[in-house]
Structure formats: C-alpha cells, structure tokens
Amino acid sequence: MSIRELVWGGTINVTLTVDQKLFIPGVPAETGSLNFRIRRDSYIVECLPRLLNQLQRYMVGNLADILNHCWLECDSTVLPWFQPVGVQYDLVRYDAILQRDEFLKMASSVDAITVWRIKLNYGPTLPAGVIPLIRQPNQIESYWMHRWKQACFILNGTSKQMMSLSRNDSKKFWDSVRNGDSNDFEYVSAKIVPTKPRMIPLQLHDINDPSRIHQPRAECENSSGKKTSLLDAVATTLPQLLAEKGQLSSSTTLICQGIIIDADEQLERLYPPMKSFDGFLHVVVVTIL
Amino acid sequence: MLNLQEFQVQLRLLYESKVLQRHTGTRSLKYDQQKQVILVQCALQGGLTAQFAVSYNETFQEPQLSFRLFDPAGSVSFDLDTVQWPTWFVITLDTAPWDPETPWFTVGCCDTEQVIGTGGEYLNKWISTYLTSWTA
Numbered sequence: 001m002s003i004r005e006l007v008w009g010g011t012i013n014v015t016l017t018v019d020q021k022l023f024i025p026g027v028p029a030e031t032g033s034l035n036f037r038i039r040r041d042s043y044i045v046e047c048l049p050r051l052l053n054q055l056q057r058y059m060v061g062n063l064a065d066i067l068n069h070c071w072l073e074c075d076s077t078v079l080p081w082f083q084p085v086g087v088q089y090d091l092v093r094y095d096a097i098l099q100r101d102e103f104l105k106m107a108s109s110v111d112a113i114t115v116w117r118i119k120l121n122y123g124p125t126l127p128a129g130v131i132p133l134i135r136q137p138n139q140i141e142s143y144w145m146h147r148w149k150q151a152c153f154i155l156n157g158t159s160k161q162m163m164s165l166s167r168n169d170s171k172k173f174w175d176s177v178r179n180g181d182s183n184d185f186e187y188v189s190a191k192i193v194p195t196k197p198r199m200i201p202l203q204l205h206d207i208n209d210p211s212r213i214h215q216p217r218a219e220c221e222n223s224s225g226k227k228t229s230l231l232d233a234v235a236t237t238l239p240q241l242l243a244e245k246g247q248l249s250s251s252t253t254l255i256c257q258g259i260i261i262d263a264d265e266q267l268e269r270l271y272p273p274m275k276s277f278d279g280f281l282h283v284v285v286v287t288i289l
Numbered sequence: 290m291l292n293l294q295e296f297q298v299q300l301r302l303l304y305e306s307k308v309l310q311r312h313t314g315t316r317s318l319k320y321d322q323q324k325q326v327i328l329v330q331c332a333l334q335g336g337l338t339a340q341f342a343v344s345y346n347e348t349f350q351e352p353q354l355s356f357r358l359f360d361p362a363g364s365v366s367f368d369l370d371t372v373q374w375p376t377w378f379v380i381t382l383d384t385a386p387w388d389p390e391t392p393w394f395t396v397g398c399c400d401t402e403q404v405i406g407t408g409g410e411y412l413n414k415w416i417s418t419y420l421t422s423w424t425a
C-alpha cells in the first residue's frame with residue numbers, strides 16, 4: 001500500500017455520547033452512546049444526521065433543530081467541525097498525552113488500540129468559535145468547496161482550476177469525500193493540484209494554542225532556488241520553537257495525518273501524499289513545555 | 290488584487306473620505322486600526338440589521354466582505370433567505386481570522402478582480418460594488 005492509500009484510509013474508533021437532554025425521560029443513558037469508526041480525512045458532522053437518525057425514536061425535538069444547536073466536545077474541549085477529524089484527534093489526543101507526560105511512551109507504542117470518547121452537547125447558545133449547522137448538508141459541501149478554492153489559489157495563483165470544474169467533476173469530487181472513494185478523489189484533485197505548485201496550502205495547529213491556526217506563506221522554493229522544508233515554514237511562523245543552529249527544538253514534534261514527520265522534509269514532496277481532503281496540508285505542532 | 294500595505298493605506302483613506310459614513314444605509318461605523326477592519330452597521334429589508342466587516346483576505350490578497358445578521362429584536366440571525374443579496378455573491382458561514390470566536394458570513398473573493406476590474410482606487414471601486422450599491 002502506498003503512503004497516500006494509507007493516509008486516505010486512516011480511521012479512528014469513536015465512542016459518541018449524546019447529551020441526555022435530547023432523550024425522552026426514562027430512556028437509559030447507555031442508549032445515547034454510539035460506537036463507530038470514522039475516516040480521519042472527513043468532517044465529523046457529515047455522519048451526525050445518520051447517527052442521530054438511529055436514535056430518533058428515543059429523542060425529543062427534530063433533527064434540524066438539534067443540528068442547529070449542537071456542538072462536539074472531548075474532555076470539555078470544543079471540537080470545531082470544520083477542521084478535519086484527524087487534525088482534531090491529534091490536537092486533543094496529544095494534548096491529553098502531554099498532560100500525562102506519556103508522549104514518548106505513546107510515540108514508540110505500535111500496538112495501542114485507542115477509542116476517542118467525544119460528547120455531543122445541545123444548548124440554546126453555542127460556545128465561542130463554533131459555526132452553527134444551518135443548512136445541512138449543503139453548508140458542509142459549500143464550506144469544503146470554499147476551502148478548496150483557497151487551496152487552489154495558493155497552489156496555482158488562481159482559483160480557475162477549481163471554478164472551471166465541470167458540474168459532473170464537482171459532484172464526483174464531493175461524493176468521493178462522502179463515500180471515501182480515493183480513485184475519484186485523486187482523479188478530480190489532479191485537475192486542481194499542479195505538478196509544480198507555486199506554494200503549498202499549509203496550516204500549522206499549535207497544540208498549546210489550538211484556537212489560533214497559522215497559515216504561513218509556504219513557497220516551494222526560496223529566492224535562491226533552494227527547496228523549502230517544513231522546518232523553514234515553521235521557522236517563519238513559530239520561531240520560538242527553534243533551537244540553536246536553526247534546528248527544531250528537541251521538545252517539539254511535528255505530526256501530520258497522525259504520523260511524526262521529519263522537519264527537514266521538503267514541502268513539495270510532503271504535500272502530494274499527506275494532503276488532507278480539504279486541499280490543505282495540516283501539521284500539528286506538539287511542544288512539551 | 291492588492292498587497293496588505295496597500296490595503297491598509299486604502300482602508301484608512303476610505304475611512305477618512307467618509308464615503309461609508311455618508312452612505313444612506315449606514316447606521317454606525319467603527320474603524321478598528323489594530324485589527325485593520327472597518328465595521329459598518331446597516332439597516333436591511335424586513336427590519337433586519339447587518340453588521341458588515343471590511344477586512345483583508347491574505348490568501349486571495351483581496352478585500353474581504355463579511356457580515357452578521359440581526360433580527361428586529363436584536364438577536365443574531367442565520368436566515369439568509371430574508372435578504373435579497375446580489376446574485377453573484379457566494380456566501381459561506383465561516384470564522385474570521387481577526388475574530389475567530391464568532392461565526393461570520395463571508396462573501397467569496399477569489400474572483401474579485403473579474404468583478405471590479407483592475408487599477409484605479411481599488412478599495413473605493415470594491416466598496417461601491419460589494420456594499421454601497423445595493424444597501425442604499
């Protein structure tokens with residue numbers, strides 16, 4: 001299996017507990033607990049209507065209203081649905097590990113089977129930073145298209161490749177994300193991603209400040225023609241993470257798609273196999289303070 | 290397309306020209322120099338009020354129009370159907386880099402140059418096309 005296939009096929013085991021307020025009085029608490037597996041490269045809200053439909057006969061209120069007033073949390077940390085599942089998992093998972101000072105132990109463990117326990121909350125007011133779901137499912141598709149337009153512009157200097165996709169290709173592209181169809185995804189994304197990108201759509205998620213997403217200007221080559229590395233991009237955005245001689249500090253680790261990445265890796269080489277389904281290369285920056 | 294420095298200069302000039310302050314739809318205006326954003330409160334159809342934000346989109350290197358809607362009681366509204374938006378607006382609900390805790394509707398800006406043309410007083414042309422021409 002290629003790295004790209006492994007990245008595309010990456011999944012996470014999830015236990016979702018639905019807010020007890022949403023159930024008819026008397027329904028046992030365990031009814032609101034669902035176990036499922038989700039693709040790292042997806043939006044978590046995409047599967048919510050299907051999951052909640054399974055529980056609807058035990059629930060009060062209608063689905064549209066619930067989706068409009070719900071949000072996801074893990075250990076009281078709000079999970080913004082508009083970030084890929086894998087990025088959110090890496091942010092909260094590594095944060096929890098750091099708090100227990102088990103990072104190095106976990107990083108060397110290959111046999112660990114983990115379940116991500118998250119909660120679906122419901123309330124009249126959404127926490128800060130949560131985008132309400134107002135037009136399901138079109139809102140999610142439209143948000144994802146909006147992300148790809150940005151990625152396309154960064155890669156090519158124009159969004160033309162994205163805007164000129166045929167209706168059939170646009171539909172095929174979104175369906176490929178919904179259905180996890182890697183062939184269709186690669187077929188359409190090849191029309192957008194050039195063989196020689198101008199810049200790389202890169203987002204850095206700092207585990208110590210997760211609400212602030214850094215999007216450095218990540219050119220593939222510097223002015224003297226040298227290929228740019230992930231370290232170069234981190235150095236321009238988070239210079240405090242560098243040790244002497246410009247190397248990454250020993251307390252910092254870079255995670256992409258759940259995998260520890262060499263900071264010296266060239267961005268141009270890293271992007272094709274590791275890019276996310278929204279067209280961006282997401283890197284979680286883990287620092288032991 | 291304009292770079293960040295040009296945008297910052299043109300944003301200050303836009304504020305000082307009082308074009309937005311004199312606009313008939315404007316109810317109130319705030320220029321946040323630290324965030325480089327102009328916030329304009331405008332009355333819309335059906336008793337709705339919109340708070341428009343003129344900021345800079347670093348990805349597309351274009352001015353960015355964002356807005357929030359408020360119903361007649363002053364509560365935040367997400368009902369886009371009650372307003373007749375310009376047909377070419379592509380609207381997405383997102384957060385803004387200068388206000389990451391609040392959902393803002395953002396108007397797509399990847400084709401701004403095709404919409405307003407190049408050259409001239411870029412931000413003045415932009416504000417006329419994207420805001421003042423249809424909120425009067």
